[in-house]
Amino acid sequence: TRFTQLVVHRPNLTCGWFYFAPRKFSEQGKSTHCCIILCVLLPFLSSSLPDKPKNTSVSVSPSGEIVEGSSVTLTCSSDANPPVDKYTWYKKNVTSPKASGQSYSITNIISEDRGEYYCEAENKYGRLNSSSVSVDVQYTTTLFLWVPVMGVGAALTVGALLVTIYCYMKRRHTGGSDATSDTQSVHPDPNSDMYTALNMKTRPPEYDTLANVRGLPSDTAPQNRSLALHL
Template sequence: MLATDLLVFSSILSGWYFFSCLVSLPKTLNSTSGSCLLIPCLFNISKEKESILDNSPVVTWRRGSLWSLYDTDRFTIAHHQMEPVMEVVGDLRKKNCTSVMRNLSSQHSDRYFFRIETKTFTTTETRAVYINVSGGRAPQRTSFWPNVTVPVLREGEKVNLTCTAPAPCPSHPPNVIWAPALGGDVTQRTQMNTDGTQSVSAILNFIPSFHHHELKVNCVSIHPLPREDKPLLSHKTVILSLEYPPKKTWISLTGVVWLGSNVTLTCQSNANPPAFHRWFLKRAGVEEELNISHALSFTVAQDNTGEYICEAQNPYGAKNSTNLQITVPGQPVLETVSPFIVTLHFGPSRSHQIGIYYFYSCCFFYTFARTHFSIFKSLFQNFLHSELKSSLCGLNCGSFNNNKKFK
């Protein structure tokens, strides 16, 4: 490559002596086999030399790999066929040398040097543009992949998602689409980039909802290939991150509510960013703030009776859970009705009569099971009446006295 550069430089010295030309063009351009390629090109010459542009100048692009063969007898028709079909689409009188290469194949990948000739002067640019033509159906360069721009997404605020794909061949621009379109409107536009190349953008305008959070959205660019039966597909997937207020707040309870037991209330909510939680206890129509935490744990006592409320809040709003009513059962009073029947009083309006032997059997087995075998305790809990089960936790089974009452 160094030898070629020196050869190019030495070959154009005489041309530069009479005619200097400053060319502006990209360093590298990418295309794919079967397509075409736009080469943005501008040049500048001194004002006293501008008149030569009226003398039908000819622009060519010389391949670096064939440089030593140009202008010699060794340059054959076979070598000429190795050059891509080239068309100058810019207005040379306006110093625009933009050109289009057509019917490209992977064999056309090379360095190309801009050359302008008139009847009087000839010059060749020393800096080359490297043309990379990928073969096969999949693009080998990331420059073919679409680029996606996603702003901050907030629920209810209209926003644009922009997907941009390169358009190396202006006569066959890509079709850029969004999938899914999220119920929005999609518009396409073609724009000129700062380096003179072109691109096509698909702009998706929609109003985001919290249902779109963590949704995968695809931008697909479809590049038609004039010499191929099927187009070239490229895509990029993005996962949307949406900011929204709490949409659902609920309380889950761990443990069984009876005197002396340990329970935990956990507050959960659907929000982004995640919400913080505040706890309230409502008794006799009065709400009392308890704590600011994700979970609330306590040992059950009589004063824990009431309605528990969790409020979830983030910068975009707040939402309360439904009220969770917790009623702590009191200490029951037991009295005998007959030598074989006892009555359990759970207050002025609730009582249950059970056999005395059944009661003592329950008391014995439940006390033994909860002390020694947690699995028996679990099985026995499902068997016992809920209020009897609660009472057994707070009673001393041996306290049945001569007054026929439990204290």
């Protein structure tokens, strides 16, 4: 009798068969072959047996919303004995592999990276693909990008407006004082020569004498004529 082979039909089911060499029974004179198949439920034994990868899955980090320009890391995990010696990454509807290794990182992600990804785990006993995971990339709107710029521009505009109003009010206040000064400066200085020349009240006595002398012939002319008539 000898134990010839061990076969695993199910993850937790271990089966073996025993082969008995032919024996000759004297009373019948014939040879007899005997084979016994024994199946035993041995979880601890089946888990240690070599097998291809199983329970292959993919996790995404970060798990929240993915925005353009950010980074995403996909990680593949699988149970295998012996351990997985090769991981390959694929994108659905794309024939060629995207990357190899247990982790696949996408830096500065863009909208073209949107899609479904899966990994393939492989050891010397076989390979197994994981379920696909969806990577959805959110667009970054132009308005969102310009919010900081618009904020700085608004602050600068308000600052410039305040400076303009301050300068205008200060100039207006200073202008009122200048107008008063200009109005006061219109009044002539009584001690100036020009004021003396223009002011009739300040003319010298010689001016009156000269005026009388020049007006004398016209005043005395009738008297001279009257004297001539009496002669």
